[in-house]
Amino acid sequence: MKRAGFATRWLPILLLLPQLAIIAVFFYWPAAQAVQSSFYLEDPFGFGSSFVGFENYTHLAGSSEYARIAKFTLLFTILVTFFSLALALLLAVKADNVIRGARTYRTLLMWVYAVAPPVAGFIGLLMLNQTWGPLAELSKTFGWDFKLGVNFGDTASAMVLVAVWKQVPVNFIFFLSGLQSIPKSVREAALIDAKSSFRRFWDVTFPLLAPTGFFLLIINITYALFDTFGVVDVLVKGEPGNNPMTLVYKIYVDGFRGNDIGGSSAQSVILMVLVLALTIFQFRLVERRIHYT
Amino acid sequence: MTDTRQIPVAKRPLKWARVLDHTILILGSLFMLIPLLMLLQTTTTTDLETIKNGPELVIGTQLDDNFRAAMFTASGFSGENTGLRMLMNSMILGIGFAMGKIIIGMMAAYALVYFRLRFATFAFWLIFTTLLLPLEVRILPSYEIAQKLGLLNTYTGLILPLIASATATFFFRQFFRSIPEEMVEAARIDGAGPVRFFFDILVPMSQTMIAAMFIIMFVFGWNQYLWPTMVTTDEGMYTLVRGIKQLTQDLEGTSIPEYGRANMLALIAILPPVLVVILFQSWFVKGLTESDK
Numbered sequence: 411m412k413r414a415g416f417a418t419r420w421l422p423i424l425l426l427l428p429q430l431a432i433i434a435v436f437f438y439w440p441a442a443q444a445v446q447s448s449f450y451l452e453d454p455f456g457f458g459s460s461f462v463g464f465e466n467y468t469h470l471a472g473s474s475e476y477a478r479i480a481k482f483t484l485l486f487t488i489l490v491t492f493f494s495l496a497l498a499l500l501l502a503v504k505a506d507n508v509i510r511g512a513r514t515y516r517t518l519l520m521w522v523y524a525v526a527p528p529v530a531g532f533i534g535l536l537m538l539n540q541t542w543g544p545l546a547e548l549s550k551t552f553g554w555d556f557k558l559g560v561n562f563g564d565t566a567s568a569m570v571l572v573a574v575w576k577q578v579p580v581n582f583i584f585f586l587s588g589l590q591s592i593p594k595s596v597r598e599a600a601l602i603d604a605k606s607s608f609r610r611f612w613d614v615t616f617p618l619l620a621p622t623g624f625f626l627l628i629i630n631i632t633y634a635l636f637d638t639f640g641v642v643d644v645l646v647k648g649e650p651g652n653n654p655m656t657l658v659y660k661i662y663v664d665g666f667r668g669n670d671i672g673g674s675s676a677q678s679v680i681l682m683v684l685v686l687a688l689t690i691f692q693f694r695l696v697e698r699r700i701h702y703t
Numbered sequence: 704m705t706d707t708r709q710i711p712v713a714k715r716p717l718k719w720a721r722v723l724d725h726t727i728l729i730l731g732s733l734f735m736l737i738p739l740l741m742l743l744q745t746t747t748t749t750d751l752e753t754i755k756n757g758p759e760l761v762i763g764t765q766l767d768d769n770f771r772a773a774m775f776t777a778s779g780f781s782g783e784n785t786g787l788r789m790l791m792n793s794m795i796l797g798i799g800f801a802m803g804k805i806i807i808g809m810m811a812a813y814a815l816v817y818f819r820l821r822f823a824t825f826a827f828w829l830i831f832t833t834l835l836l837p838l839e840v841r842i843l844p845s846y847e848i849a850q851k852l853g854l855l856n857t858y859t860g861l862i863l864p865l866i867a868s869a870t871a872t873f874f875f876r877q878f879f880r881s882i883p884e885e886m887v888e889a890a891r892i893d894g895a896g897p898v899r900f901f902f903d904i905l906v907p908m909s910q911t912m913i914a915a916m917f918i919i920m921f922v923f924g925w926n927q928y929l930w931p932t933m934v935t936t937d938e939g940m941y942t943l944v945r946g947i948k949q950l951t952q953d954l955e956g957t958s959i960p961e962y963g964r965a966n967m968l969a970l971i972a973i974l975p976p977v978l979v980v981i982l983f984q985s986w987f988v989k990g991l992t993e994s995d996k
Contacts, residue, residue, distance in 0.1 A: 415817045415887070416897040422818035426826055429811035429872060435852075436867035437833045440844035447844070501731045504724045511725070517981055518732035520988075524976035526926035526944045532951060532969050533738045536745070536962075542757030544741060575735070580991075587992045607720065636839045640928040640944075647951055658839050662929070665843040674843055681840045689835045 441682070448675040459672070466676035476660070476677075482566070483656045487634040490573045494630060495623070497574065498581030503611065505582075506589040516586070523579040527637055531644030534572035559647055566654040569645055573638050580633075581626055588622035589615070628692040632685065657681060739973075746770075746967045753962040765963055773967035778949055783939035786968055793925055793942040793972070799862045800924030801917045808871030808916075809909070813901055815872075816879040817887065830869045838865065838930060846933050856937040865930055871916055874990075878912050879905070915990025918983050922976040943972035 448466055450459040470476050505515050522530075537545040538558045546556045557564050592615065600614040639658050646653040650663050657677065665674030741758045748763035774786040814820065815827060838845065845864050854860025882905075890900045906913075931945040941949075950968060954960040980987050 415819050416891075416900075417819055418897055421897055422814035422820050425810040425814035425818075428807050429830060429869070430826065432807065432863060432867045433830065433833050433869070435848065436845060436864040437836075437841075440841040440848055441836065443844035443847070444841050497731070501728065504727045504731075507724045508721070508728065511728075515728045515732060517984065519728075519735060520984075521977050521981055522735050524922050524926070524980040525973050526928060526947075526976075528928045528944060528947045529926075529969055529972050532947050533742055535951060535954075536966070537738055537741065539757075542754065544737075544758060547757070575738070578731075578735070583988055583991060587988065632837070636837050639839060640947075643928075644947060644951055647955060661840070662842065666933070671843065678840045678843065682836055685837065685840065686835050 444675045444678045444682070446675075447671055448679045450672050452669070452671040462672070466672045467680075469673065470676055470680070479655060479657060479660050482654050483635065486566070486570060486573075486638075486654070486656060487631055489570045490577065490634040490638070491627065491630040493570070494574045494577035494581055495626060498578045499585050499619075499623075501578070502582050502585035502589055503615070505586055519582050520579045522576060523583070525576060526640060527573075527576055528640030528644045530572050530576040531641040534568055534575075534641070534645060535647075538568055558645070559649070559653065562652060562654055565645060569638070569641060569654065572641050572645065573634065576641065577630060577633055581630070584622055584626055585619065588619050592618050625692070628688055631688060635681070635685070742966050742970055742973075745962055746970055748963065750959055750962050750964075754959065769963035769967045772961070772964040773971060776964065777938075778946075778953055781938040783937075784941045784946060784949075786943075786971060788939060789941050789943045789946050789968075790971060792940060793944065793975070795858055796861055796927065796931070796942050797921045797925035797976075799858065800865055800927075801920035803862060803866050804871045804920050804924075805913060805916055807866060808869070808873075809875050809906075809913075811869075811872045812875035812879055813905065815876055817897065817900075830872055833868045834870065834873060838868070842929060842933065845930075849934055854934070856935055856940050858940075860934050861931060861940070861942075862924075864934075865924065865927060871920065874916060874993075875909070875912070877993075878909065882908060911986065912990070914983070915986045915993075918979055918987045919990050921979060925976045943968065947972065 447459070449461060449463060451462045451465065452459045501519055505512060505519065508515070525533075535558070537543050538556055540546055540557065543556075546558075549556045556568075558568055559565055596614065596618070600610045604610045604613060635656065636658055638656060639662070642654075642656055642659045643662075646655065650659075650667075655663070658681065661674050661677045661681070664670045664677065668674075744758045744760075744762070745753050746769050747766045748759075749765050752763065774790075777783060777785045777788075811830060815823060815830075820826070849855055849860045849864060852860075854863070886904060886908075887900065890904055895903065925942075926944055927942075928944050928947075931942050932948065935941060935945060946968065950965040954962070954965055
């Protein structure tokens, strides 16, 4: 609060009311309900539910299917995070180097930010269409017969590819803005001290970009875990079957298709704890960053 | 983001390094752009041509027909979800979400920063905990609550639950805190009350921030997929992004898939947010990189 604030009593309460009302109804209530129903077993025919304690959780812990999906989600998250960060960093460094055409490159590399994940998935479906998809044709010339939605590995690769395509722009924007905030004097000093641009990058630029990188790391992990729902849903064409899926997609499939509300809620709670840990980690990181810079 | 750093001509690295920079940037730009070009091409040809030849390097003559089919023919059973209808719903969601978020966020941030409030710290934590958990993890109970409140298939039900996260509040709080305290003091000496101060000083000072927030929130709202998928079952309430799933299912089922129409709809779903991001690039980048600091 500012020292010179207003002393009116009723106005701030009135101002806060809409925000508090919305989060009470649509945040705290559902979150509490998720925790509550994770301890209950819903009757499959909708005739009430019974308290089962931690059974939903122990069931998940013992489920080999859940373990398989968790493993896939981990792999998917690592691949998507790594490739979208690496590609974006490379492009940002190059875009920061050039003077001619810099604006055009920037626009061309960031517009995909505004494409919705399921639409990105839809474009992926077309590119990998088995009869005429350009990317499927290309892979065929390398002897890779791409079978989207049929072959587990192929579908998984398509998910990673589309998810990376969609995420590179955000990372690019942040890396470029990070690069441009490096003071001119530091750059000039580096130019004198190190002849090779490779060394300059690793010894000067990279450490200065580290805070941006850490921040983006968390953003990308959350993206791969949650925001890729649309990509997954479209690429498996709504038919989970043997296809790869992420943990968030599993919550949806179990809760909506399978009507297993207790199990789905328990999965929600597990993800809540996971993302809570991630975000707290991020907040501490951000705090430190503000502190030292 | 104007480039002020000019490397002196004499110190410019060897020319081939520049060539490499541009090559990488061009390849990156193509990686982002080719899927869009393919989508564009298939909206100009007949479905049969697309199925037979796939995307080619010629511009077809069917753009007009495909556009009409996309805008005015309905898919599904009710005959209500024409492209035009979905476009309208997407606009309502994007604009309604952005405006709701900004108005509610500014009000709450104003209350938190400029007033002496006894429970301010408590309200702050209550509000900012919402940043920790995305809607995806509490999706099922949120749906049940929307159902209980009779909000299924309504615009209120579509928009309100999405607003239940405090990103805009956080953003405006940060910004208000950066405004010098002398502004309030001066306003108070001149006899301006809290309402007057808000509308005559704070809102005009926040114009750029409001614009940046609006762009980011419009894109975010427009691109929502999971929540609209659950809360709208009535085809007349579909948004373009939500309609994508139906498109993929249509392409799977029929003997001659309507690629022209489907791809045109995907293009219409992409264009508005992409144009907003490109046209207001500097505001958008500023808002994005500053909101997360």
